[in-house]
Amino acid sequence: MSASILSSVQFRAESLSFTDALYGVLVAKGWFSLPKPMLAGMTGACFRFSVHRQLHADSATAYNWMAEHLVACDLIGVIASQWGGYNFTPTFPLYQRQAVRDIKSSIDRGTAAVLWKDRFVIVNGYHEAKQLFYYLDGRSAAVQELSFGELGLNQTPYCYYQVYEHLLETDVLQVIKESYMQAVFRAETPDIMLPGTDYACGLSAYDAILNALQSGNYDAAGAYETISVYAAAKRDAAQYTRYAAGYWPASQEVAGHYAELAVLYEKILDTAEMNSTPGALSEPCSSFIDLFHAARAAETAAIRSIRTLLHEPIANRFHDVGLR
Amino acid sequence: MMLNHIQMRRESKSFTDAAYAILTAAGRFDGPKYMLSGLSGMAFKFAAHRMLLPHSVTAYGQWGTEHSPGIDNLGLYTVYDAGRSRHNSFGSYQQDAVNWVRQSIDSGMGAVYWIPEFGVIHGYDDEAEIFYLQDGSAAGTQVLLYDNFGINFTSFWYCRIFGDQVSIPLEDAVLESLRLALYDWETPYKTLPDQEIASGRLAYQYVIKALKQGDYDAGGAGYLLASYLYSRTEIRDYLQEVQWRLPGLDEVLRLYRELTEITGPEITAVLPALSKGLKLPESQQASLCKVFKQAEALEERAMALVLLISGRYPDRKRSLVPRWGAHTAR
Numbered sequence: 001m002s003a004s005i006l007s008s009v010q011f012r013a014e015s016l017s018f019t020d021a022l023y024g025v026l027v028a029k030g031w032f033s034l035p036k037p038m039l040a041g042m043t044g045a046c047f048r049f050s051v052h053r054q055l056h057a058d059s060a061t062a063y064n065w066m067a068e069h070l071v072a073c074d075l076i077g078v079i080a081s082q083w084g085g086y087n088f089t090p091t092f093p094l095y096q097r098q099a100v101r102d103i104k105s106s107i108d109r110g111t112a113a114v115l116w117k118d119r120f121v122i123v124n125g126y127h128e129a130k131q132l133f134y135y136l137d138g139r140s141a142a143v144q145e146l147s148f149g150e151l152g153l154n155q156t157p158y159c160y161y162q163v164y165e166h167l168l169e170t171d172v173l174q175v176i177k178e179s180y181m182q183a184v185f186r187a188e189t190p191d192i193m194l195p196g197t198d199y200a201c202g203l204s205a206y207d208a209i210l211n212a213l214q215s216g217n218y219d220a221a222g223a224y225e226t227i228s229v230y231a232a233a234k235r236d237a238a239q240y241t242r243y244a245a246g247y248w249p250a251s252q253e254v255a256g257h258y259a260e261l262a263v264l265y266e267k268i269l270d271t272a273e274m275n276s277t278p279g280a281l282s283e284p285c286s287s288f289i290d291l292f293h294a295a296r297a298a299e300t301a302a303i304r305s306i307r308t309l310l311h312e313p314i315a316n317r318f319h320d321v322g323l324r
Numbered sequence: 325m326m327l328n329h330i331q332m333r334r335e336s337k338s339f340t341d342a343a344y345a346i347l348t349a350a351g352r353f354d355g356p357k358y359m360l361s362g363l364s365g366m367a368f369k370f371a372a373h374r375m376l377l378p379h380s381v382t383a384y385g386q387w388g389t390e391h392s393p394g395i396d397n398l399g400l401y402t403v404y405d406a407g408r409s410r411h412n413s414f415g416s417y418q419q420d421a422v423n424w425v426r427q428s429i430d431s432g433m434g435a436v437y438w439i440p441e442f443g444v445i446h447g448y449d450d451e452a453e454i455f456y457l458q459d460g461s462a463a464g465t466q467v468l469l470y471d472n473f474g475i476n477f478t479s480f481w482y483c484r485i486f487g488d489q490v491s492i493p494l495e496d497a498v499l500e501s502l503r504l505a506l507y508d509w510e511t512p513y514k515t516l517p518d519q520e521i522a523s524g525r526l527a528y529q530y531v532i533k534a535l536k537q538g539d540y541d542a543g544g545a546g547y548l549l550a551s552y553l554y555s556r557t558e559i560r561d562y563l564q565e566v567q568w569r570l571p572g573l574d575e576v577l578r579l580y581r582e583l584t585e586i587t588g589p590e591i592t593a594v595l596p597a598l599s600k601g602l603k604l605p606e607s608q609q610a611s612l613c614k615v616f617k618q619a620e621a622l623e624e625r626a627m628a629l630v631l632l633i634s635g636r637y638p639d640r641k642r643s644l645v646p647r648w649g650a651h652t653a654r
Contacts, residue, residue: 058645067651079416084648086641090492094401098487157640158647166416185654192516192650199645320517322654324411 005125005134005143009112012036013138016232017060018069019045020138021120025112028124031078031167034243041240042175043072046233047183050191050201053208055281057222060229064193065116065160075178077168084116084160087152092159099161100148103133106163116160117146123161176244178324180254180306181314185322187303203303206296213284213292223281224274231265234295238262251309257302264295325426326447326456330434334460336554337381338441339391340366341460343486345444346434352400352489362562363497364394365504367555372527374520376534378544381551382441383521385514387482389649397500401487406438408653409474409481421483422470425455428485437468438482445483498566498573499637502630509627516652525627528620535613538603546598553584553591556619560584572633579626583619590615 009028013020019040026032032039040046048068051059066084073080081102083095103113103123112124115135124143125134133151134143152159187202194201200208212218239262241255268274268291276282307314314321332345340361347353353360361367371384384390388404395402405421407414425435426448435445439459445468447456455468474481509524522530531548534540563577590612594604604612 062645062647064646064648064651066648067654071654074411074413077412079413079420081420086644086646088640089396090490090496091396091399091401094488094490098401157644160647165420168412168416170412182654185652189517189652192652193646193648195645320652322652324408324654 002129003125003127003134004107006107006110006112007124009122009124009136011122011136011138014232015040015046015236016229017045018065018072018114018120019043019236021114021122022069022072024122024136025114025164026078029111029164029167031164032076035239037236037239038243039076040233040236041244042076042172042179044068044075044179044182044186045072046236046240047179047186049186049203049205049230049233050194050199051205051208051226051230052199052222053197053212055209055212055218055223055226057219057225059199059222059226061119062194062199063191067193069114069162071182073162073164075175075182077170077175078164079166079168080162080164082160082162084158086157087154087159088157092152095159096149096152099151099159102163103151103161104128111164113164114162115151116154116156116158118154118156173247176248176251177310177313180251180310181317181321181324184303184306184310184314187299189322203296203300206292206299209292210289210296213289216283218281220277220280220282224279227265227268227274227281231269234258234262234265234299253305254302254309257298257305261295261298261302264291264298267291268295325429325449327429327432327434328446330444330446330458332444332458332460336361336558337366337369337551338443338460339382339387339436340364342434342436342442342444343395345458345460346436346446346486347398347400350433350486352433352486353398356561358558358561359565360398361555361558362566363397363501364391365397365501365508366391366394367558367562368501368505368508369523370508370527370552370555371514371521371523372530372534372548373544374522374530374534376531376540376545376548378541378547380521380544380548383515384508384523386651386653387438389651390514391484393504395484395486397492397497397504399490399492399497401489402484403487404482404484406480406482408479409476410479414474414481418474418481422473424485425473425483426450433486436482436484438474438476438478438480440476440478442482494566495569498569499634501562502570503634503639503642506627506630506634509623511650514650525620525624528616528623532613532616532620535604535609535616538609540603542598542601542603546595549591549598550595553587556580556584556587570633572629576626576629576633579622579629583622583626586615586622587619 011024023036023039106113112122115121115123121135121137123133123135132145132147190201238258241258245252245255271288273282273284273288330345330349344357344360369384373380388406428435437445443459445455453470457466457468511523512526514523560580567573567577
C-alpha cells in the first residue's frame with residue numbers, strides 16, 4: 001500500500017496559534033477563502049487573551065482547547081469533532097486508537113486534521129503499510145512522520161485532535177457581529193478552566209503583565225514567547241477589524257482602536273528589551289512598561305466601542321454575553 | 325434493531341440509571357447500581373437551585389464535562405455530543421448523532437439521551453425513522469422520530485455512547501472517585517456565569533436558606549430531597565463495599581452512615597406533603613433545617629478526611645492545568 005498525502009495543504013506560522021493549523025486545513029479544502037486574519041477574527045481566536053502571571057511560555061496555549069476550538073468552528077459554520085485528554089491515563093490507548101481511525105478517515109475524505117504535537121500541527125497524510133502519519137508543523141518545509149503508536153505521546157501531557165466534517169452556509173456580516181460579541185466575552189470573562197491564582201484573562205491580563213514586569217517576577221523566555229504570540233494576535237485583530245469595517249462601515253471606530261493597539265505591539269516587538277537577548281525578554285525599563293499601559297488603554301477602548309456598537313444585542317444576552 | 329435486554333429503572337440520578345441500564349446489559353458493568361454511582365462520582369453530585377426548583381437534580385454542571393470523568397473512571401471509552409438546539413449547526417450535529425447512535429445500537433450498546441431527563445435509546449427502526457426510548461418509568465418504550473432527535477422543551481440536547489473498556493484497579497478507581505467527589509464539594513458554581521444553582525458545600529446553604537425563608541418550590545424541594553437521600557444512601561453503600569481498599573475510608577463511611585441515619589427519617593417524613601406541592605409547616609421546616617446543618621457538618625468532616633486520603637497519593641491529573649473541562653456555555 002502506498003502513501004496517501006494531501007499535497008495541497010500548506011502550513012504557515014503567522015498567527016502563531018491554532019489558527020495557522022486550522023487555516024491550512026480549511027483553505028486546502030476550499031472551506032475558507034478569505035485572508036488568514038479573517039479566520040483569526042471570525043473564530044474569535046485573535047481576541048483570546050490569557051497569560052500566566054509569571055508569563056510562562058504556556059500563556060499562549062493554556063486555554064480550554066475543547067471549548068474554544070469547537071466554538072471557533074461553530075462560528076464559521078464548520079462541523080467538527082475532537083477529543084482532548086491526558087496521554088497518561090488508563091483509557092488513553094482507547095482514545096488514541098479512535099484518533100488514528102478518525103484522522104485516517106478524514107484524510108480519506110480529502111480533509112487534513114489538526115493535532116497537538118507540542119504545538120498545533122496539520123496531519124496531511126498517512127501510510128497504512130508503514131503505520132504512520134505525515135504532518136506539517138510550519139517549522140520545516142518538509143512533511144514529517146509520526147507513527148500511529150506515537151500519536152498523542154507528546155512531551156506535554158496532552159493529546160488533542162480535531163477533524164472537520166461539513167461546511168454550512170454562513171453570512172459573513174453575522175459572523176463578524178458574533179465574533180465581536182465573543183471579543184467582549186473574552187475581554188471580560190475569565191476562562192474558568194484556568195486557576196485565577198496563576199492566570200489572568202482578558203483585559204485583566206494587562207494587570208498581570210504589568211505586575212510581572214514591574215516586580216521582575218517573570219520568566220524571561222516565557223515573557224518573550226507570550227508577548228510575541230499576543231503581538232501576532234493583535235496584528236490579526238487590527239487587520240480583521242479593518243476588513244470587517246468593509247462589510248460593516250459602522251464598525252470603523254472599533255477598527256481604529258485595534259489599529260492603534262497593533263501599532264503599540266509592533267513598538268513593543270521593536271524594543272531593545274525584546275531584541276537584546278535572542279528568545280528572552282531583558283529587564284524592562286519604564287518606556288517598555290508604558291507601552292503596556294498604552295496597550296491596555298487602547299484595548300479597553302476597543303472593547304468599549306464594541307459595547308457601544310452592539311449595545312442592543314449585548315443587552316439582550318443579559319449577564320451572559322458569550323452565550324449565543 | 326432493538327436491544328431488548330436493556331431495562332432502565334428510575335432510582336438514582338437519571339444519568340446513572342440510564343448508564344447503568346446500558347452498561348449492565350452490555351456486560352460492561354457488573355454489580356449493584358450504587359457501585360456505578362459511587363465509582364463514577366455521580367452519587368456525590370449535589371446541586372440546588374435557590375428556589376429548589378426540580379431541575380436542581382440534573383443541574384450539576386455542564387453535562388459533557390461532568391459525566392466524562394466519571395465514565396472514564398469505569399475504564400470506558402465514551403463519546404458525547406450536546407449543545408443548544410437553536411444553534412445553526414444543530415441540524416448537522418443532529419444527523420451525525422442519529423448515525424452514531426444507530427451504530428452504537430448495532431454494536432449492542434444503548435445511548436444515554438436527554439429526553440428530559442436522561443433516558444436510554446435502546447433501538448431504532450430505519451423504515452419508520454424512529455428511535456425507541458425508555459425513561460425508566462413504568463410507561464415502557466416511547467418513540468422518537470429521527471427528525472425530532474435532540475428537540476425538547478429545554479434549550480439543550482445531549483447524547484452519549486460508550487465503547488471499548490480497559491480495566492482499572494479498584495483501588496485506583498476508588499481514589500479517583502473520591503477526588504471527583506472533592507471537586508463537586510469544593511466547586512460552588514458549576515454553571516457560571518449563572519449563580520442561581522450551587523454545588524456541593526454551597527448547595528447545603530441554598531437548601532437551608534430556601535427552607536428558612538419559605539421561598540421554595542415544594543414539588544422541586546421534594547424531588548431534590550428524595551434524590552439527595554437516595555444518593556447519600558448510595559455513597560454509604562458504596563463506601564461500605566470499598567472501605568477496606570484505602571486506609572481511612574472506614575471513618576468516612578462512619579460519617580456517611582450517621583448522615584443517612586439522621587437525614588433519612590426527617591426527609592421521609594416531609595416527602596408526602598412536598599410531593600403534593602404543599603410547603604412544610606413551620607415546625608417541620610425548622611427541624612429539617614437543623615438536620616441539614618448537621619448533615620452539612622458531617623459531610624464537611626467526611627470531605628476533610630477524603631482530602632487527607634487523597635493527599636497521600638500522587639495526583640498527576642490535578643497537578644497540571646488541563647486543556648479541557650470547565651467552561652462557560654456559548
